Amino acid sequence: MPEEFFLPNIKFKEFIRLNAAFYPHFSRELLQSCLSDFDLSEDIHLQELSMGQKKKAYMCFALATNTPLLLMDEPTNGLDIPSKSQFRKVIASCMSEDKSIIISTHQVRDIDRMLDHITIIDQSQILLDQPIERISEKLLFCEQGIKEPTDNALYIQPSTSGNSVIYSNTYKEESPINLELLFNAMLTERQKLTDIFTD
Amino acid sequence: METNSTFSIRRIGILLRNDICQNRKKYFFLFIGIFAAFLFVHLGSIVSATTSNLVSPDIAAFLFDSYCRKIGIVTSLMFWIVALSGASDIMSPMKTKEGKIAFLMLPITSLEKFIERALIVTVGILAIFLAALLLAEICKYLFIPIFKVSDVFYQSTLPEIWDNIPRPANNTANLFFVVFSCWNHSLFVLGGSFWYKRPFLKTIAAIVTFNIVCGIICSLLPITDLLLDNSYIITSKENILHFISILNVIFIMLTIFNWWLSYYLFKHSQLKARKPF
Numbered sequence: 001m002p003e004e005f006f007l008p009n010i011k012f013k014e015f016i017r018l019n020a021a022f023y024p025h026f027s028r029e030l031l032q033s034c035l036s037d038f039d040l041s042e043d044i045h046l047q048e049l050s051m052g053q054k055k056k057a058y059m060c061f062a063l064a065t066n067t068p069l070l071l072m073d074e075p076t077n078g079l080d081i082p083s084k085s086q087f088r089k090v091i092a093s094c095m096s097e098d099k100s101i102i103i104s105t106h107q108v109r110d111i112d113r114m115l116d117h118i119t120i121i122d123q124s125q126i127l128l129d130q131p132i133e134r135i136s137e138k139l140l141f142c143e144q145g146i147k148e149p150t151d152n153a154l155y156i157q158p159s160t161s162g163n164s165v166i167y168s169n170t171y172k173e174e175s176p177i178n179l180e181l182l183f184n185a186m187l188t189e190r191q192k193l194t195d196i197f198t199d
Numbered sequence: 200m201e202t203n204s205t206f207s208i209r210r211i212g213i214l215l216r217n218d219i220c221q222n223r224k225k226y227f228f229l230f231i232g233i234f235a236a237f238l239f240v241h242l243g244s245i246v247s248a249t250t251s252n253l254v255s256p257d258i259a260a261f262l263f264d265s266y267c268r269k270i271g272i273v274t275s276l277m278f279w280i281v282a283l284s285g286a287s288d289i290m291s292p293m294k295t296k297e298g299k300i301a302f303l304m305l306p307i308t309s310l311e312k313f314i315e316r317a318l319i320v321t322v323g324i325l326a327i328f329l330a331a332l333l334l335a336e337i338c339k340y341l342f343i344p345i346f347k348v349s350d351v352f353y354q355s356t357l358p359e360i361w362d363n364i365p366r367p368a369n370n371t372a373n374l375f376f377v378v379f380s381c382w383n384h385s386l387f388v389l390g391g392s393f394w395y396k397r398p399f400l401k402t403i404a405a406i407v408t409f410n411i412v413c414g415i416i417c418s419l420l421p422i423t424d425l426l427l428d429n430s431y432i433i434t435s436k437e438n439i440l441h442f443i444s445i446l447n448v449i450f451i452m453l454t455i456f457n458w459w460l461s462y463y464l465f466k467h468s469q470l471k472a473r474k475p476f
Contacts, residue, residue, distance in 0.1 A: 002304070006297035008221040018220055021213045022306050 001062040003074040005054075007046040012057055015046060023065040030094065031064035037090045038083070051078045059087070063094045072103045076110040084110050108179035118179070120186050127186040130197060132177065138196050140169040141178045154192050155185035168196055210307045214315040218292075219323075230327050233281060237335030240273045241356075242342055249346045259349035266352070267359035274360050278328060285324035286387035287398035289316050290465065294395050299470060309466040317458075320388070333357075371443045375450075382450045385457035392461035 008015065020026040035041060038056040049057060055078050062070060076084050091101065091114055103111055118135060120128040128135075144150065146162040155166040164181045186193055219226065248262040292302040305312065336357055343352055390402025 002297075002300045004297050004300065006295065006301040009224075010221060014220065018213075018217045022210070 001059060001070065001072045001075060003077060005058055007054055007058065009047045010045075011042075012040075012044045012046055013042040016042065016061065019061070020064075023067065025066035027064050027066050030066065031060055033093065034060035034063050034090050037093070038086050052080055052083055055079060056083060056086075059090070063090065066099075068099055070099070070101045072101065072105075074105050074107070075103060076105065076107045088114060108183070112177065112179045118177075118182075120183055122187060127190060128182070128193070128197070134197070135177055135182070136169070136174065137172065138169055139175075139177075139182070139193075140167040140173055141165075141175045141181060142167070154196070155181070155189045157181055157184055166193075206308065206310065211311050211315050211318075214305070214307060214312065215318065218315065218319055226323070226327060229281075229324075230331050233277065233328055233331035234335050234338075236277060237273070237332055238338055240270060241335055241339040244269045245339070245343065245346050245348055245352060248348055248352070256351075259351045262349065263351045263354065267356045270356045271360050274332065281324060281328050282384060283387045284399045285320045286384050287391040287402050289320045289388050289391040289461065290395050290398070291391075292316070293468065296470070299395075299468075303468070303470065310462070313462050313465050317388075320391075321384075332360075371440045371447070375443045375447050378447050378450045378454070382454045382457070385454045385461075389457045389461050389464075392464040 010018075016031065031042075035057075038060060040053065040057055040060065044053075044057065046054065046057065055075070059072075059075060062072070076087060079087060088111065091111075095101070103115075105111060115132055117131045118128065119126060139154070142165055143159060143161055144163045144165055148162065150156050150163060150165055153165045153167055157164045164178060166178075166181060166185050169175075244266045248266055293299045302312065336355060340353070386406065387399070387402050390405065391398040394401040
């Protein structure tokens with residue numbers, strides 16, 4: 001599912017009829033379920049939709065194709081705040097063992113609770129390629145006040161409440177992964193973090 | 200779906216249906232344009248042939264012949280414009296970035312996509328052209344009673360057009376005409392596969408430039424001496440036919456090469472491929 005996509009000047013119903021034939025595992029039920037989650041119907045005309053609505057309609061079709069691998073490029077771009085919640089709900093409901101969804105995005109906060117594997121790429125180089133469990137196991141993410149000590153921190157980034165810090169997770173504590181922080185850390189402290197994962 | 204290793208006529212059929220449904224307005228307007236042009240020429244020719252019903256049969260026959268000739272010329276001229284501009288439109292789904300993404304992402308093989316486009320720009324365009332020609336011919340009968348023309352004008356012009364189509368089976372020269380036309384058509388297919396935007400004009404410009412360059416090179420080479428040295432070719436009919444047969448083979452091979460190159464260009468097309476023009 002590309003970020004920029006072409007939708008013909010026809011009704012969505014017709015688009016489905018014409019394109020579903022290419023996908024042998026296309027699921028009408030899944031399509032209906034996604035459409036209802038996004039508050040859309042098949043009777044819409046594709047050229048009368050806003051950018052966000054087009055994206056939602058296209059996303060519903062992409063998910064309904066039931067392909068074992070689905071690549072999504074910036075799926076949340078152009079979606080408003082309620083639509084982003086709907087998107088998370090739709091993706092969560094479509095997840096299954098026999099299906100992989102690869103999401104490429106800069107809007108990491110939109111999807112950070114849904115991921116089970118993270119690959120960070122910069123200038124065509126893979127900086128990090130690890131499952132979420134392993135990142136949580138190895139790194140501790142926390143927010144600290146400005147005066148709190150940051151000894152042994154792997155990476156420190158000033159934030160509105162003080163500092164966002166990454167530590168080595170020596171005591172196996174649980175912390176929510178801050179993807180933006182992790183990305184910035186990988187760019188500036190790549191060697192330190194790589195060493196943690198190679199241990 | 201094993202789209203990388205299998206070939207499916209069914210998938211070509213699905214894509215054809217998609218293409219026709221999604222571009223139905225474009226094809227309809229093409230049909231209407233050809234139809235309107237033919238009807239205009241029919242009516243214009245009929246108006247110019249308007250005389251009293253009482254003209255002698257010879258004059259009426261002469262006027263009808265002249266009318267048929269006009270229609271024949273316009274038909275062949277329009278056929279070439281439509282066929283060549285249609286051929287250069289072979290990669291029209293790839294004109295825009297979004298269109299290119301959508302077309303390249305379709306889960307069918309490159310060969311199937313190329314065959315589908317080739318069918319549209321050959322069989323599809325021909326079908327639209329013939330349908331428009333036929334409809335204009337039929338509609339002409341609605342207007343004839345309005346004008347004062349001889350009864351001979353109630354005959355169809357289509358037999359005349361049909362008779363003037365070169366039959367490859369008749370002789371080698373006609374075969375050469377067909378082969379040469381196919382080669383020309385394939386040049387526009389190649390142009391359309393190379394330039395996605397304004398392919399028709401760019402292909403014409405490229406052909407004109409190529410001819411000018413070749414003309415200059417030929418003028419610098421001792422071509423006249425070469426022709427005089429080989430003038431035995433035109434001394435007998437057999438030699439000429441033999442020479443044309445060789446040309447036929449050469450142009451058939453060049454046509455196949457152009458189609459293959461078009462497919463190669465399409466198969467290796469990338470989303471962000473840089474082109475010199």
